[in-house]
Amino acid sequence: MEGVDRRCPTLCVPRLGHSGPFSDEPIRAAGRSAIVTGDALVFDAERDHLVTGIGHNQRWMTEYDAVVVGAGPNGLSAAAELSRNGRRVLVVEQADEIGGGTRTEELTLPGFAHDICSAIHPLGVASPFFRDLGLDVDWVHPPLPLSHPLGNGRAGVVLRDVGATAARLGQDSERYMRIFQPLVTAADAVMEDFLGPMTLVPGNPGSFVRLATRGALPASVIVSGFSSPEARGVLAGLAAHAIAPFASPLTGGVALLFAVAAHAYGWPMVRGGSQRIAESLAKVIVDQGGTIETSRMIHSLDDIPQARAVVLDVMPRSAIRIGGDRVSPRDRRRLSAWKTGPAVFKVDWALDGPIPWSDDSSPQAGTVHVGGSWEEVARAEDTVHSGGHPDRPFVLVAQQSRFDPTRAPTGKETAWGYCHVPSGSDVDMTEAIESQIERFAPGFRDLIIGRNTMNATQFEAHNPNYIRGDIAGGGFGLRKVFQLGSTAPYQIGYGLYLCSSATPPGAGVHGMCGYYAARAALKS
Secondary structure: OOOOOOOOOEEOOOOOOOOOOOOOOOEEOEOOEOOEEOOEOOEEOOOOEEOOEOOOOOOOOOOEEEEEEOOOHHHHHHHHHHHHOOOOEEEEOOOOOOOHHHOEEOOOOOOOOEEOOOOOOHHHHHOHHHHHHOOOOOEEOOOEEEEEEEEOOEEEEEOOOHHHHHHOOHHHHHHHHHHHHHHHHOHHHHHHHHOOOEOOOOOOHHHHHHHHHHHOOOHHHHHOOOOOHHHHHHHHHHHHHHOOOOOOOOHHHHHHHHHHHHHHOOOOEEOOOOHHHHHHHHHHHHHOOOEEEOOOOOOOHHHOOOEEEEEEOOOHHHHHHHHHHHEOHHHHHHHHOOOOOOEEEEEEEEEOOOOOOOOOOHHHEEEEEEOOOHHHHHHHHHHHHOOOOOOOOOEEEEOHHHOOHHHOOOOOEEEEEEEEEOOOOOOOOHHHHHHHHHHHOOOOHHHEEEEEEEOHHHHHHHOOOOHHHOOOOOOOOHHHHOOEOOOOOOEEEOOEEEOOOOOOOOOOOOOHHHHHHHHHHHHO
16 A cells, blocks of 8 residues: 555554644554554554554544444444545444454464455445445455355356356246346346335335345245256255245345345455455545544443444444433334344364365355255254254355465465354354265365364354344344334434444345444434
């Protein structure tokens, strides 16, 4: 970056974005992190990425237009939207680094960069807010968005082109085209409506009705119209992103939405790691004169300076605790009814080579849905929702280093995978996950040279928003999806707003929860 002094441990950069006195005195790096304030954007030369924070000895400013609690992608998005609308913003984060679910670290061996939670970003590249913002990241698109191995060298595949995907589905080709082509043609309108709060009059009625007509259905109903193992397998993997039984209403809509994203925008990763998303959002905030402070625990509104608006990127129970009497009685009742959903168990691998998939498509896919047939995936997800741990879990696998060589040393690879488990589970699913991958990629285990695992408890310790290991912001269902109104889901009291994934449109790195919370604050 131009103007950055790469000498460690002291780093100095020119002032960014606003006037006033600026000291050229170097800022001392603490551990692996350097410092960012509203006056200076600092790169950590050792890690070659943006890090943020201000020292505890620095004094709070007495006046801000807005304070955002939580520097995950939604909190940063809220702050970025407020900042670019001329508001003076402070962001406070309890962790040592910004990013929340987008952090990237060396979890296994030196030189192997692993995304701790979110890794593949179909809703990020499709996000109306990120596109309007001009999010400064390098999206890496694998040749195939995703594959779904079925065994014996067969796999279901979603390509960017709807027709080419349909052509692989035999007798299901015509039906696939009939369902997906109109939705993909209207993809921008579809994303605008479904990556936002539910309103009585949708912004794009035609596309909304087209998706909602089928999307309200359970995935099991939609898949009943398909007969090929490939189509049924692909739809199983897509529906599993709802983290709900396939007989549940609206799970069909999740499958349709993710398929539309794959065709219209792709399922990319970010070159260098998901952390780059947080860094890009932070730069917007800092360039506009905002301040970001890390390593700061907020227990109540008394812990932050007075501001016209407070935006909370936290789960509902924490919002009630922090907001105190500012939370309205109606919203207190609504937030108190929030429930966690299932958790995840995750494994990151350092590998001696690429995963040896037995089909020809999976080596070209950034995401591989591992679980076998529709029936097998449905059975695994049902087991989780019944409180059990499947012997053959559905596993989401990302193989970033196949397409982003910055993630691993030359000749080596990284891989990332997780399965669903009951809320709060402490069961080690490593063997079950690796057995599933080995089933469709014989020889996988022989390539493992490093491994890091995270159970539900460890996920919550890493990110308090992942309560009992739930990474989706609460259980999927009608109560979560049908939060009506353009501001009602976000404003929870006078000058108090909620922007976490507990608000519409829910989980995923798309920034839309933060964007809509910021718009609600600006409107008020």
